[in-house]
Amino acid sequence: MMFKCSKNRMEDKIKTFAQYGATGNGGITRYALSPEANQARGEFVKRMEAIGAIIETDDLANMYATLEGTEPGLKRIVMGSHVDSVKNGGNYDGILGVMTGMEVLETIAENNIPHRHPITVMIWTNEEGSLYPPALMVSGVVCNDVLPADIAGKYKMEDMLKSKSVLDKTKTFKDALDASPYKGEKKNRLNPDDYMAMFELHVEQGPILEDAKNDIGVVTCVLGMFNYRIRFFGQADHAGTTPMHKRQDALYAAAKGLCYLHEEIDKLGRPELVYTTGEIVCHPCVHTVIPDMIDFSIDVRHEDPEVRQKVLDIVKSLDGKEIERCRCEVELAWARDTVYFDEELVGFVKDSADELGISNQYINSGAGHDAQFASYMMPTTMIFVPSKDGHSHCEPEYTSVEQCTAGASVMLNAVLKTDKK
Numbered sequence: 001m002m003f004k005c006s007k008n009r010m011e012d013k014i015k016t017f018a019q020y021g022a023t024g025n026g027g028i029t030r031y032a033l034s035p036e037a038n039q040a041r042g043e044f045v046k047r048m049e050a051i052g053a054i055i056e057t058d059d060l061a062n063m064y065a066t067l068e069g070t071e072p073g074l075k076r077i078v079m080g081s082h083v084d085s086v087k088n089g090g091n092y093d094g095i096l097g098v099m100t101g102m103e104v105l106e107t108i109a110e111n112n113i114p115h116r117h118p119i120t121v122m123i124w125t126n127e128e129g130s131l132y133p134p135a136l137m138v139s140g141v142v143c144n145d146v147l148p149a150d151i152a153g154k155y156k157m158e159d160m161l162k163s164k165s166v167l168d169k170t171k172t173f174k175d176a177l178d179a180s181p182y183k184g185e186k187k188n189r190l191n192p193d194d195y196m197a198m199f200e201l202h203v204e205q206g207p208i209l210e211d212a213k214n215d216i217g218v219v220t221c222v223l224g225m226f227n228y229r230i231r232f233f234g235q236a237d238h239a240g241t242t243p244m245h246k247r248q249d250a251l252y253a254a255a256k257g258l259c260y261l262h263e264e265i266d267k268l269g270r271p272e273l274v275y276t277t278g279e280i281v282c283h284p285c286v287h288t289v290i291p292d293m294i295d296f297s298i299d300v301r302h303e304d305p306e307v308r309q310k311v312l313d314i315v316k317s318l319d320g321k322e323i324e325r326c327r328c329e330v331e332l333a334w335a336r337d338t339v340y341f342d343e344e345l346v347g348f349v350k351d352s353a354d355e356l357g358i359s360n361q362y363i364n365s366g367a368g369h370d371a372q373f374a375s376y377m378m379p380t381t382m383i384f385v386p387s388k389d390g391h392s393h394c395e396p397e398y399t400s401v402e403q404c405t406a407g408a409s410v411m412l413n414a415v416l417k418t419d420k421k
């Protein structure tokens with residue numbers, strides 16, 4: 001039997017949560033552990049207590065609302081995402097995964113749908129890392145505490161607690177956590193002993209589902225990626241007195257180097273390959289001085305390690321090269337392999353969408369999500385819903401209430417299939 005979630009109740013949640021941190025221009029600014037985030041958390045508690053869910057929090061202020069199952073002692077099934085946002089973000093990134101999880105529990109409670117396992121909806125603290133960097137901070141810490149260091153090693157608890165607010169350098173993540181009314185006990189953290197599976201519904205944040213006119217993305221993996229720093233070294237000289245043919249202009253060299261990368265990478269002919277230079281440092285960055293050093297990033301993402309290796313060969317071919325009399329150095333910043341989601345759970349999502357008659361396709365995630373860290377601890381998967389015009393991390397971010405409800409219904413049925421295992 002297939003169950004469906006309530007469009008009206010979904011719409012009410014979307015409208016209500018959009019108030020907490022509203023910018024007045026259709027979006028929200030809701031930093032982790034801020035008063036606005038606490039308003040959203042309070043709303044979560046109110047609505048979940050109303051259906052008889054048990055509320056718990058852990059030492060990182062992650063929150064859990066649980067409906068007990070019929071068979072005591074079984075592991076929990078969890079649905080979760082985040083309520084924090086980027087500055088001037090939208091009303092769907094993160095919060096939709098929490099709202100659809102709530103909608104699933106509300107539908108189960110309203111219809112007395114029997115389930116053996118406890119079913120939990122979860123709020124992850126500080127996914128965006130907009131106020132306290134880095135992104136994925138708390139799922140990284142939780143993962144790092146139970147797994148080998150090579151998986152989430154950079155997310156050491158003591159280091160993360162020292163993360164400074166980007167708005168007030170005197171304030172740390174630890175200060176915000178200690179002040180949070182939602183800080184609880186470490187024993188309540190998501191862990192592989194108490195949980196059997198995790199689902200995260202999220203907006204796609206890209207145009208693929210909309211272009212294909214599909215309402216559901218059955219996510220199979222989070223793309224592997226690498227991030228390199230590319231530096232060009234020249235000679236600083238006077239902008240007015242140095243003849244052009246004598247210059248060692250690091251910026252001109254870097255521009256040529258970047259064009260070379262684009263030309264060579266595009267020759268691979270892989271339309272699904274994405275690469276970005278989003279950060280550039282210019283030294284000394286003075287309009288009367290020829291730059292003597294340029295440092296830029298390149299972020300490359302593709303599912304297939306062979307394709308990533310081909311791009312890496314191109315990037316590395318710049319190392320030690322001279323362009324316009326400027327020497328180039330390349331250095332690895334960081335890399336991760338493609339994270340594949342649990343095949344059985346992916347199948348439950350696909351079957352649920354098909355059985356509900358909701359248009360769907362397989363898709364991968366180019367962005368990172370808390371689910372990728374959870375997937376190292378337990379079977380995990382994700383469900384995507386379309387982003388209008390592909391927009392995300394901005395105020396026009398939009399997904400129709402019908403598509404949000406369809407996503408909740410798919411998650412509900414996938415959770416119930418998992419419960420029968």
Ligand SMILES: [Zn+2]
Nearest residue numbers: 093094127202
């Ligand atoms: Zn998100």
